[in-house]
Amino acid sequence: MMKILRLHRVEYFVNDVEEAEVNFSKLLNTKFIDHQEQTRPFGSLSLMNIELGTELVAPVPGGVLDPVLTANGQGILTIVYEVEDINDTREYLIEHGFEILNDAVIPVAGGEVYHQISLTASEQTANIVITYLQVTQA
């Protein structure tokens, strides 16, 4: 059975991650940790502040997310919930007939590994890409 632990983060999809950092640092009066080196192979340039549940994501030029930004523009990329066990979650989602968009293992800065499953945005998900995450240590 899937168990959700908490709302982990919102991913803001932005044109330029450096510009977004300037804006969001002011909007939230905080700083972000640079994960770009770790997330670049997955087509995203990412800055995070997990304490405030916020990630800024820009596409790697020419990468897999680039056409998504061109098509949709800036906005919410995904809402991420932390789960107890990603394998139980995968089973639960398949069992309930939800369409999996992406199933990835992403090492992030600081030695943690994000095991993430995202669902295709649909009427059922209020047109939002919902992501499930289990955090482990590398």
Add this chain to the structure above:
Amino acid sequence: MKILRLHRVEYFVNDEEASKVTGSLFTMDGGQLAG
């Protein structure tokens, strides 16, 4: 200004039926459905 935390996400949904379906995705209070 000091932000304490991300409090909730409000999903904007068409109707009650849609929120019932979406609600089945979650097994505890990880977000909020608004409609």
